[in-house]
Amino acid sequence: MNLLEGCKKSAEFGKNLGKKLRIGWFYPDFLNLYGDSGNIEILVSRSSLRGIPVEIEKIDLDTFIDPALMESLNLVFMGGGPDLNQQHIYKDLLEKKGSSLTEYLDYGGVGLFICGSYQLLGSYYKGAAGEIMEGLKFLDFFTEHPGVDEPRMVGNVVSEASPVLLEDPVFKRVSEILPEEEKETGKSLHTLVGFENHGGRTYLDEEVSPLGYTVSEGGNNQSDKTEGVVHKNMVGTYLHGPILARNPHLADYLISKALKIPELPRLNDEVIISAHLESKKLIR
Amino acid sequence: MWIMYLISVWFTKVLHRLIKLFNLGNGYTWPGHIVNKFFPKIWSNFRRGFSQGVILVTGTNGKTTTSALIAHFLREEGFSVTANRSGANLLSGVLTTLLLRTNIFGRVIDDFAVLEVDELNFDLVLKHLKPRTIVFTGLSRDQLDRYGEIDSILERWSVALSDYIGSCKGSLGEDLSTLVINTDSPHLEKIMSSYEGPVLRFDGSDDYLKLSPLSGTFNSYNVNAAALAVKSVGVSERSIETSLPNFKPVFGRGEKVYFDGKELDLFLAKNPASFNNNVEMLNQSNTLYDSLLIILNDGIPDGRDVSWIYDIDSYKLRQVCMGKNIYVAGTRHLDMEIRLGYAGIIEVINTDHTSMEELERVAGSKVAVLPNYSAMLEFRECLLGRNIL
Numbered sequence: 001m002n003l004l005e006g007c008k009k010s011a012e013f014g015k016n017l018g019k020k021l022r023i024g025w026f027y028p029d030f031l032n033l034y035g036d037s038g039n040i041e042i043l044v045s046r047s048s049l050r051g052i053p054v055e056i057e058k059i060d061l062d063t064f065i066d067p068a069l070m071e072s073l074n075l076v077f078m079g080g081g082p083d084l085n086q087q088h089i090y091k092d093l094l095e096k097k098g099s100s101l102t103e104y105l106d107y108g109g110v111g112l113f114i115c116g117s118y119q120l121l122g123s124y125y126k127g128a129a130g131e132i133m134e135g136l137k138f139l140d141f142f143t144e145h146p147g148v149d150e151p152r153m154v155g156n157v158v159s160e161a162s163p164v165l166l167e168d169p170v171f172k173r174v175s176e177i178l179p180e181e182e183k184e185t186g187k188s189l190h191t192l193v194g195f196e197n198h199g200g201r202t203y204l205d206e207e208v209s210p211l212g213y214t215v216s217e218g219g220n221n222q223s224d225k226t227e228g229v230v231h232k233n234m235v236g237t238y239l240h241g242p243i244l245a246r247n248p249h250l251a252d253y254l255i256s257k258a259l260k261i262p263e264l265p266r267l268n269d270e271v272i273i274s275a276h277l278e279s280k281k282l283i284r
Numbered sequence: 285m286w287i288m289y290l291i292s293v294w295f296t297k298v299l300h301r302l303i304k305l306f307n308l309g310n311g312y313t314w315p316g317h318i319v320n321k322f323f324p325k326i327w328s329n330f331r332r333g334f335s336q337g338v339i340l341v342t343g344t345n346g347k348t349t350t351s352a353l354i355a356h357f358l359r360e361e362g363f364s365v366t367a368n369r370s371g372a373n374l375l376s377g378v379l380t381t382l383l384l385r386t387n388i389f390g391r392v393i394d395d396f397a398v399l400e401v402d403e404l405n406f407d408l409v410l411k412h413l414k415p416r417t418i419v420f421t422g423l424s425r426d427q428l429d430r431y432g433e434i435d436s437i438l439e440r441w442s443v444a445l446s447d448y449i450g451s452c453k454g455s456l457g458e459d460l461s462t463l464v465i466n467t468d469s470p471h472l473e474k475i476m477s478s479y480e481g482p483v484l485r486f487d488g489s490d491d492y493l494k495l496s497p498l499s500g501t502f503n504s505y506n507v508n509a510a511a512l513a514v515k516s517v518g519v520s521e522r523s524i525e526t527s528l529p530n531f532k533p534v535f536g537r538g539e540k541v542y543f544d545g546k547e548l549d550l551f552l553a554k555n556p557a558s559f560n561n562n563v564e565m566l567n568q569s570n571t572l573y574d575s576l577l578i579i580l581n582d583g584i585p586d587g588r589d590v591s592w593i594y595d596i597d598s599y600k601l602r603q604v605c606m607g608k609n610i611y612v613a614g615t616r617h618l619d620m621e622i623r624l625g626y627a628g629i630i631e632v633i634n635t636d637h638t639s640m641e642e643l644e645r646v647a648g649s650k651v652a653v654l655p656n657y658s659a660m661l662e663f664r665e666c667l668l669g670r671n672i673l
Contacts, residue, residue: 001625001630035593035594038594154589155588195589241591242591245622274618282582
């Protein structure tokens with residue numbers, strides 16, 4: 001796979017842009033399950049190939065967050081983690097970093113939150129034994145684990161992007177990448193694919209938009225077909241894969257939004273699009 | 285009672301042969317599964333059946349090579365050993381293996397049993413057997429969509445061990461098993477803290493490794509674990525040192541296959557730990573490979589989730605691919621091609637590991653093959669035929 005094949009000019013793009021992508025990576029050592037760090041690698045790669053410089057700011061337990069630091073970031077990433085690791089960061093996030101983070105997102109900051117960190121943005125998480133963990137209350141949703149005897153939600157997932165995402169002009173542009181042969185479905189890639197693995201079930205308030213609606217089993221919970229959440233410029237999701245691996249449009253959506261540029265030059269995503277379309281055969 | 289016992293033994297032997305004869309599977313799952321369901325008391329025969337005892341090996345990586353080394357050391361000492369294959373490491377496979385290694389009267393034939401046990405079946409097996417030694421090779425993330433998280437494995441091991449201590453206390457004169465654990469596995473120390481029996485610890489020093497035909501840091505751990513385990517049952521230092529050079533790597537773990545004038549070296553790469561270990565070993569190795577073939581499947585035994593390929597270290601991946609022809613195959617070859625692409629490895633050829641014609645086209649005379657579990661079985665079946673496995 002050569003992302004620059006036939007797109008040599010794209011490599012020049014960043015030179016005159018005068019912007020760089022500054023990613024704040026929250027708790028990289030604790031929250032990195034199921035290849036989630038691949039999302040960072042993909043954002044770095046897709047930006048660098050277009051000549052856009054990237055800087056990664058690792059935000060750990062001992063990092064002091066001040067407004068200047070948050071203002072210097074244009075993308076925030078937080079992965080999923082095993083329960084034990086989530087407990088390690090929980091106190092630090094809630095007491096020391098939470099308000100800066102939600103303020104950043106409230107002002108339209110771009111963010112990607114996977115699985116456990118997505119759950120922490122809601123009102124609360126109720127664990128398998130009934131224990132309640134308060135969330136950051138950024139959005140009106142909650143997560144409840146139905147108990148250890150209920151099976152985890154595990155498997156390949158395909159979802160249709162929600163209307164909020166589809167109507168977003170940036171998403172419209174980055175998703176117009178389907179090749180000619182796929183004419184039946186139109187030019188744009190309006191699905192998201194990935195692999196979920198979670199015990200908690202998340203329920204969104206009516207006012208909150210999901211990221212997509214599953215056409216397979218799985219998603220936020222077992223009843224309403226919603227998957228993930230999208231609000232302003234933040235995306236929360238249960239999808240691993242890592243999610244950006246087979247969803248190049250979502251990666252470019254985040255980069256475009258972060259740099260506030262209306263259009264990103266194309267990369268050659270032929271192989272990735274085939275893998276994306278193939279994924280529809282994997283669902284349960 | 286003894287009639288039920290004999291029936292179970294004969295049932296297992298006959299069913300195993302029939303399954304093999306009609307090519308319906310490996311013949312290790314169903315016999316043990318059925319016997320365990322209808323006559324679980326049969327296990328008591330194996331609790332004391334081995335004159336020299338039982339050694340269990342569990343963990344996420346290194347079980348197969350470690351148990352093969354233990355069996356090798358014991359055989360070189362002149363003992364006979366009942367050992368299971370890696371595909372028979374669940375409760376049913378362990379029981380089938382034990383039942384097959386009995387004579388027509390159902391009596392245990394061998395001196396020792398060396399059994400590798402799947403990490404989530406360890407508690408089930410420990411309930412039935414009274415091992416002399418237990419080896420914990422370590423824990424890393426492996427096939428998490430099947431297993432849940434490391435914490436939950438540790439929890440199960442911890443409960444299994446405390447139940448086991450409880451059961452030993454009830455019976456007079458039973459010594460607790462010797463535990464052999466990895467010093468570099470902090471997870472394990474926690475659950476060992478309450479253990480009252482002897483605990484031995486191995487590290488990754490390479491003194492033994494140098495005497496063996498194996499290579500790679502991860503194999504240092506395997507060799508050291510096996511050496512400690514057999515020392516705990518009385519094998520001498522000297523005997524270990526003389527047996528090491530004759531050890532033959534287990535299939536898919538450094539095994540060599542010859543085909544069409546090529547030498548293909550197989551290194552099972554089933555999760556981030558084993559993939560990174562193998563890549564590191566290839567980077568340090570003196571052998572010059574012309575090509576590298578990576579095979580990625582998403583079958584049930586592999587785990588349906590292939591996200592873990594992004595936990596492979598990109599830098600080491602670029603290093604190992606440098607100067608080689610790179611091939612990808614398997615049901616998720618596209619995902620591997622994308623992963624390599626994002627690591628900066630853009631020249632990749634798609635091939636089919638189940639077709640001899642395609643494999644003939646792989647360039648060069650020395651090829652390193654990195655398959656995950658089901659991919660390795662398919663690859664071997666294509667080149668060697670089913671019966672060899």
